[in-house]
Amino acid sequence: KAGVTQTPRYLIKTRGQQVTLSCSPISGHRSVSWYQQTPGQGLQFLFEYFSETQRNKGNFPGRFSGRQFSNSRSEMNVSTLELGDSALYLCASSLWSGQGSYEQYFGPGTRLTVT
Amino acid sequence: AQKITQTQPGMFVQEKEAVTLDCTYDTSDPSYGLFWYKQPSSGEMIFLIYQGSYDQQNATEGRYSLNFQKARKSANLVISASQLGDSAMYFCAMRENYGGSQGNLIFGKGTKLSVKP
Numbered sequence: 001k002a003g004v005t006q007t008p009r010y011l012i013k014t015r016g017q018q019v020t021l022s023c024s025p026i027s028g029h030r031s032v033s034w035y036q037q038t039p040g041q042g043l044q045f046l047f048e049y050f051s052e053t054q055r056n057k058g059n060f061p062g063r064f065s066g067r068q069f070s071n072s073r074s075e076m077n078v079s080t081l082e083l084g085d086s087a088l089y090l091c092a093s094s095l096w097s098g099q100g101s102y103e104q105y106f107g108p109g110t111r112l113t114v115t
Numbered sequence: 116a117q118k119i120t121q122t123q124p125g126m127f128v129q130e131k132e133a134v135t136l137d138c139t140y141d142t143s144d145p146s147y148g149l150f151w152y153k154q155p156s157s158g159e160m161i162f163l164i165y166q167g168s169y170d171q172q173n174a175t176e177g178r179y180s181l182n183f184q185k186a187r188k189s190a191n192l193v194i195s196a197s198q199l200g201d202s203a204m205y206f207c208a209m210r211e212n213y214g215g216s217q218g219n220l221i222f223g224k225g226t227k228l229s230v231k232p
Contacts, residue, residue, distance in 0.1 A: 106160035
């Protein structure tokens with residue numbers, strides 16, 4: 001079974017631009033979560049989508065948004081990029097959402113550099 | 116307050132020896148899960164092991180075991196017979212089943228493990 005895929009793997013943008021990252025979950029998984037990883041703040045939860053609905057959102061400004069399509073693929077968008085948005089963005093998929101012992105399977109990440 | 120604390124930013128271990136990576140957590144939820152992930156330099160997070168708050172026995176998965184001490188709120192990862200390929204960042208994470216996080220993983224800052232030949 002194919003794992004979680006993320007595109008693109010690397011991205012360089014300039015301040016003020018916007019960016020869209022894509023995540024394809026493992027086949028059959030309906031939940032997709034996004035995390036931001038930086039050296040200073042570590043891994044922080046951005047949001048989670050389950051069956052095309054946002055279930056949960058972390059403490060990030062409104063410039064960060066996402067959506068999920070009917071095939072469970074998800075995109076996240078960052079508008080008006082700032083230097084501090086430079087990070088590794090990780091997507092994780094799982095069968096379930098909410099409570100439970102289920103694992104989340106992570107993709108390889110998209111490394112975004114904002115100059 | 117930190118929900119997940121990993122006090123060892125970096126550790127060294129000799130190949131073939133065992134190593135323990137520390138993790139303490141803070142939650143008032145009666146039901147929660149604890150996870151350990153490995154992140155090699157490539158960036159992908161690899162799931163290693165899971166421990167539920169109601170599990171009576173410590174979890175084991177191959178060379179990985181979790182030393183779960185509920186009263187002390189600690190969930191240390193033990194890697195037996197370290198291999199060079201174990202060199203990576205290791206993250207402890209928690210999912211609260213009834214807390215405000217509504218199921219998302221809360222991660223610690225990580226421990227960088229280096230295995231020496």
